[in-house]
Amino acid sequence: MDFFCSFFFNVDINDERQRTFILGICSKILSHPFRITNSSLHLETYNFHVHNCFNQFEIDKLLQEAFQSNNVYVYRSYSSIYVDFKIDTLNNVLPICKQWFQPSIKSLVRLDEEKRRLWNQNFNGNHSEEIMKNDLINNIDIILPGFNYLIDFEWKANESYYHYGVGDLIFGSDYGVYIVIETKWLNMNSGKSVARNHARNEVKTQAKRYRQFAQEKFTVKVIGSSYTNDTVNNAIQFVDSQDEEIAKFITNYYNGSVLWDLILTIIWFPVELVKFVCLILLYTIVVFIPPILFIAFIIWKYPHLLML
Known part of the structure; x- marks a missing residue:
């Protein structure tokens, strides 16, 4: 059967x-x-x-x-x-x-717009870590191309158990892969590199935990990363090489599609320009030529009218 x-x-x-x-x-x-x-x-x-x-x-x-x-x-x-x-x-x-x-992208776009609006309403410009988050949110297309949709900036790891804590940033991609970015502002003036290393490792461990929580919560593939103010070139630190490789593939695919769209735009611009010029010529022929021909015919047929 x-x-x-x-x-x-x-x-x-x-x-x-x-x-x-x-x-x-x-x-x-x-x-x-x-x-x-x-x-x-x-x-x-x-x-x-x-x-x-x-x-x-x-x-x-x-x-x-x-x-x-x-x-x-x-x-x-x-x-x-x-x-x-x-x-x-x-x-x-x-x-x-x-x-x-792809069928989920429209809802992702709406969610991105809503979360960015809420973030802008609640953003605290006097808080160092929020400034860092704001930089990520507004420049994610440069820092990590391909993960352009803001899914959330503060989310409960478990709705029933509050002791699981609250996660930081989550971004989505066109590939059904999300990324958790746990942020931490480190005091660079303390002079205690051991303490900073400990804090850096702690946020990376936290990113691993929240990666698992996010995968269960959003039922999609989630990769994990951390972001602190002392990383070289403000680079995102991935929790493992697997997640880094996935992010690289998505970034490469995204950059490739952007480049291809640009090439198509460059190719099609002259074509569209020619089409526009042809439409203008056609409009001119249709609108202006018949009256001109009609007037010329009248003058040729009845030249004495010019003497009036």
């Missing part, structure tokens, strides 16, 4: 169930250490009776169209899902993430 039902099954990125399923697999792939290749990495065990979502044939179709056709070999074996993890798997899976995350 499932086999025949699967004939009428269409892969659709606008279907929330399909999107959740595919992005969940993407998140698991992104969480695997990219330097460790595995010919058959187990991602999850899928209980068809518990999930009550897709049958095995529908899953095969989803995996084929979403992953296998894009050079990421994710497959089902009985009730388990595996991926052949290769050196380029991480690079290949990010465009899939972007494609399947």
Whole structure:
């Protein structure tokens, strides 16, 4: 029965169930250490009776169209899902993430606008750490291109347990990957480098904790980082090399798309200019030429009218 039902099954990125399923697999792939290749990495065990979502044939179709056709070999074996993890798997899976995350971008844009408005209303310009956060919020497209959506600037790690604390900045990307940035203002005049090193390590440890909290809260892939006022060139410090690599891939993809958009704009500008000039000429011909021809005809036909 499932086999025949699967004939009428269409892969659709606008279907929330399909999107959740595919992005969940993407998140698991992104969480695997990219330097460790595995010919058959187990991602999850899928209980068809518990999930009550897709049958095995529908899953095969989803995996084929979403992953296998894009050079990421994710497959089902009985009730388990595996991926052949290769050196380029991480690079290949990010465009899939972007494609399947697109229906969520509009809501992300609205959230970004709302959070930036709230931040501007509550920003304390006399507080050193808030000034640092403000710099991040307003220049994130330069500091970390690709993570341009402000998801939150103060969020509860757990709504039920307040002792888990409050996280700092979270930014989103077009790839369904969020980044937690824990900030800390260090006293550079204290002269105690040991204390600063301890504070720096503490904020990095905190970033790891809040990365996990954020992944559970927002149900997306989350990478972690810290940001202090003593880092070289105001660089963001990632909690591990895996997260740094993911951020680099997203930044490179983002910069590549921006460059491509610029190239298209440069190419299409002359084309649009020619189209505009042609429209002006056509308008001139249609509007002005007929009356001129009509007047010329009258003068030619009835020259004596000029004598009146």
